[in-house]
Amino acid sequence: AQSVTQPDIHITVSEGASLELRCNYSYGATPYLFWYVQSPGQGLQLLLKYFSGDTLVQGIKGFEAEFKRSQSSFNLRKPSVHWSDAAEYFCAVGSYGNQFYFGTGTSLTVIP
Amino acid sequence: NAGVTQTPKFQVLKTGQSMTLQCAQDMNHEYMSWYRQDPGMGLRLIHYSVGAGITDQGEVPNGYNVSRSTTEDFPLRLLSAAPSQTSVYFCASSYSASGSTDTQYFGPGTRLTVL
Numbered sequence: 001a002q003s004v005t006q007p008d009i010h011i012t013v014s015e016g017a018s019l020e021l022r023c024n025y026s027y028g029a030t031p032y033l034f035w036y037v038q039s040p041g042q043g044l045q046l047l048l049k050y051f052s053g054d055t056l057v058q059g060i061k062g063f064e065a066e067f068k069r070s071q072s073s074f075n076l077r078k079p080s081v082h083w084s085d086a087a088e089y090f091c092a093v094g095s096y097g098n099q100f101y102f103g104t105g106t107s108l109t110v111i112p
Numbered sequence: 113n114a115g116v117t118q119t120p121k122f123q124v125l126k127t128g129q130s131m132t133l134q135c136a137q138d139m140n141h142e143y144m145s146w147y148r149q150d151p152g153m154g155l156r157l158i159h160y161s162v163g164a165g166i167t168d169q170g171e172v173p174n175g176y177n178v179s180r181s182t183t184e185d186f187p188l189r190l191l192s193a194a195p196s197q198t199s200v201y202f203c204a205s206s207y208s209a210s211g212s213t214d215t216q217y218f219g220p221g222t223r224l225t226v227l
Contacts, residue, residue: 032212042221043202043218044202044218090154094212096212099157099170101157102154102155105154
């Protein structure tokens with residue numbers, strides 16, 4: 001069965017610092033991987049996705065993620081965090097079986 | 113385009129009551145889905161549809177019914193509400209019928225409380 005693990009429930013970073021959010025997945029075949037962001041009281045918005053090809057994927061708002069098959073990971077990074085990045089971040093995996101699994105999320109706090 | 117819309121935004125039910133959460137999209141998307149979001153559990157797929165007249169179960173379908181008579185609408189029905197169904201519900205859609213491999217667009221959510 002597919003599963004997604006986000007080991008960090010909550011992360012606090014200073015504005016301007018770099019950020020890395022961890023995501024590990026379990027899936028037998030090549031996964032379709034996604035990162036979504038949820039601002040308080042809002043729905044989810046896609047940051048980026050990986051299907052195939054270049055393992056370093058660029059997304060919106062300056063985010064990027066790297067797919068590492070050997071580590072079953074798809075970590076999200078940003079070189080310099082802005083206060084507006086404070087939100088909850090979800091990693092997700094999908095498959096052609098039309099099942100879709102989200103991780104439990106990482107809540108990001110940005111301090112001035 | 114309005115995107116994905118959900119009504120109502122908030123709802124309080126008593127145990128045993130029934131209700132329908134509405135979801136509509138105006139993007140002519142084939143795939144539509146319902147998720148529930150609970151603290152510490154992320155989002156879990158309830159039901160999905162790959163086109164009008166076609167629905168299937170997700171990870172947590174018990175207690176919920178869906179139908180899809182048009183491309184635009186995908187209502188979620190709670191037949192007999194239980195406190196365990198207290199949650200935030202999100203509807204999503206994607207262009208491809210293989211929605212789980214495509215970008216999904218989410219509605220703003222419905223916060224449901226069952227007393």
